Amino acid sequence: MSHRFANYNGAALMAAPGFPGTRHSVIASLGSEQPDVRRAAFDALATAYWKPVFKYVRLKWSATPDEAADVTQAFFLRAYEKTYLAGFDPARGRFRTYLRTCLDRFVANVRQENRRLKRGGAIEFVPFDFAAAELELQRQHIGDAVQELDAFFHREWLRSLFGLAVDRLRVACERGGHARRVAIFERYDLADDESTRPTYAVIASELGIDVTDVTNELAAARRDFRRVVLEVLREQCATDDEFENEARALGSPRDL
Amino acid sequence: MISDGALDRLHGLIANPDLSGTRYQLVSTLGRGGMATVYLARDTTLDREVALKVLDWTVDESSTSRLAQEARILATLEHPGIVPVHDFGQLADGRLFYAMKRVRGERLDRWAAARDVHERLGAFLRICDAVAFAHAHGIVHRDLKPANVMVGEFGEVLVLDWGIARVRGQSETSGVVAGTPDYMAPEQVRGERTVDERADVFALGTILAGLGDRRKPLAAIAAKATSADALDRYPSVEALRADVSRFMAGLAVGAHQESVSDLVFRVVRRHRLAIALVLAYLAMRLLLLSAFHI
Numbered sequence: 197m198s199h200r201f202a203n204y205n206g207a208a209l210m211a212a213p214g215f216p217g218t219r220h221s222v223i224a225s226l227g228s229e230q231p232d233v234r235r236a237a238f239d240a241l242a243t244a245y246w247k248p249v250f251k252y253v254r255l256k257w258s259a260t261p262d263e264a265a266d267v268t269q270a271f272f273l274r275a276y277e278k279t280y281l282a283g284f285d286p287a288r289g290r291f292r293t294y295l296r297t298c299l300d301r302f303v304a305n306v307r308q309e310n311r312r313l314k315r316g317g318a319i320e321f322v323p324f325d326f327a328a329a330e331l332e333l334q335r336q337h338i339g340d341a342v343q344e345l346d347a348f349f350h351r352e353w354l355r356s357l358f359g360l361a362v363d364r365l366r367v368a369c370e371r372g373g374h375a376r377r378v379a380i381f382e383r384y385d386l387a388d389d390e391s392t393r394p395t396y397a398v399i400a401s402e403l404g405i406d407v408t409d410v411t412n413e414l415a416a417a418r419r420d421f422r423r424v425v426l427e428v429l430r431e432q433c434a435t436d437d438e439f440e441n442e443a444r445a446l447g448s449p450r451d452l
Numbered sequence: 453m454i455s456d457g458a459l460d461r462l463h464g465l466i467a468n469p470d471l472s473g474t475r476y477q478l479v480s481t482l483g484r485g486g487m488a489t490v491y492l493a494r495d496t497t498l499d500r501e502v503a504l505k506v507l508d509w510t511v512d513e514s515s516t517s518r519l520a521q522e523a524r525i526l527a528t529l530e531h532p533g534i535v536p537v538h539d540f541g542q543l544a545d546g547r548l549f550y551a552m553k554r555v556r557g558e559r560l561d562r563w564a565a566a567r568d569v570h571e572r573l574g575a576f577l578r579i580c581d582a583v584a585f586a587h588a589h590g591i592v593h594r595d596l597k598p599a600n601v602m603v604g605e606f607g608e609v610l611v612l613d614w615g616i617a618r619v620r621g622q623s624e625t626s627g628v629v630a631g632t633p634d635y636m637a638p639e640q641v642r643g644e645r646t647v648d649e650r651a652d653v654f655a656l657g658t659i660l661a662g663l664g665d666r667r668k669p670l671a672a673i674a675a676k677a678t679s680a681d682a683l684d685r686y687p688s689v690e691a692l693r694a695d696v697s698r699f700m701a702g703l704a705v706g707a708h709q710e711s712v713s714d715l716v717f718r719v720v721r722r723h724r725l726a727i728a729l730v731l732a733y734l735a736m737r738l739l740l741l742s743a744f745h746i
Binding site: 328332335336337351354355358359362385386387388389390411415418419421422425444446447 | 453454455456457458459461462463465466467470472473508544545546
């Protein structure tokens with residue numbers, strides 16, 4: 197699937213040390229007077245949220261794959277045309293929660309009115325690969341997700357956030373001549389589970405390098421990954437306060 | 453798609469400190485503050501447990517310099533009531549950290565709940581000792597509160613969290629408000645640049661009010677320590693400590709103007725054993741005299 201990112205400069209990845217300062221916010225740009233800026237913001241928003249939205253509609257509203265695909269397309273289209281996502285007030289909570297509330301209201305209205313959904317027309321969003329998303333959903337262990345939809349939506353958003361960050365990391369590393377670094381990161385940190393995760397020695401042997409090189413490359417890739425995650429997160433927050441809260445929540449210690 | 457296993461791993465990379473290349477192994481999380489998280493870790497070189505304070509990676513430059521300053525302050529203040537720092541550095545993920553002694557014990561307020569007033573005031577005096585020691589080195593804590601004091605198994609106290617401490621002579625922008633509202637002196641709340649040792653006296657007075665009982669002299673000491681005007685407070689922690697010591701010894705305290713009844717009550721209380729013996733002796737004499745006359 198191809199992605200288009202709003203105002204992203206991949207070269208900045210390697211240069212900017214530590215904490216990202218105030219950056220471009222996709223959310224703040226949703227209500228921009230400039231059509232190009234607004235459109236770019238919407239593309240970025242749709243890229244980040246279409247998959248969580250699709251999966252959420254499938255589970256929460258027991259929608260068929262086709263219906264969920266229609267709803268997802270129509271929801272973003274409607275949001276773009278009516279600019280209601282631009283009405284988000286950061287003082288009243290997270291954007292993610294607001295989006296989900298809008299989505300629930302949208303689906304409820306569609307079902308109540310038995311409305312025919314508009315799937316695009318003149319406006320073409322980033323490609324939504326619903327078949328792939330449905331396949332992912334089938335492979336996922338859903339378990340109690342239906343009872344805990346808040347947690348499910350959050351986790352899917354997190355998956356999307358990390359996915360975007362990995363994509364950016366890959367682009368930036370390849371541009372910067374660090375293709376091996378991202379390859380090691382993907383091989384080690386993105387392994388599906390512990391049974392398929394190679395040791396440093398195996399990776400070193402595969403790439404014909406020292407184990408120390410694997411250690412160093414992985415440390416550098418992880419450092420860059422953290423930075424990119426923050427950058428993507430900042431773009432998805434409307435204000436610095438929201439970003440700080442989200443970043444703190446993301447950085448809350450995990451079970452060891 | 454990022455698998456569930458990879459998702460958890462990536463989230464762990466974001467949340468947990470990267471201790472690769474250090475002598476420490478992560479064991480668990482001990483607590484979380486405004487700018488940093490404290491972890492329990494094992495020092496694999498010396499085979500002992502330590503506490504690692506690791507800066508959140510979402511903080512700004514001022515927090516970074518605050519953590520560095522906190523580590524330097526702890527390294528300067530070698531005192532039994534102040535937690536010693538063992539190590540300071542930067543992790544592979546870029547975050548600053550310092551390693552300190554692992555403190556075992558209870559938070560002051562929780563510890564105090566099961567102790568009598570004499571024990572509580574004893575701990576208070578030891579807190580004053582640690583704070584006075586810092587003041588003697590030109591350092592004002594500025595965030596004293598029960599949550600920042602640990603009491604060990606044998607009643608030893610450790611004053612923690614020197615993250616917003618101020619070093620005398622170090623310039624600071626006015627308008628910066630840092631601390632915990634319930635324990636902050638008015639001038640600290642106003643963000644004044646003149647905040648000095650008396651801000652700690654104020655916080656200690658608030659702590660004392662929570663540790664003491666309703667006896668008037670003790671309440672008067674706490675009231676004097678927490679005066680709104682810094683000039684009306686004890687001029688130093690030593691002066692506050694001295695008044696509490698006098699109270700514990702049954703002596704008159706500087707903060708309280710005694711009435712005659714207060715004086716009698718205090719003297720009786722202080723010398724209750726001697727008075728009881730004299731009274732018992734007199735009663736015995738009276739009894740013997742009565743028996744002889746019969």
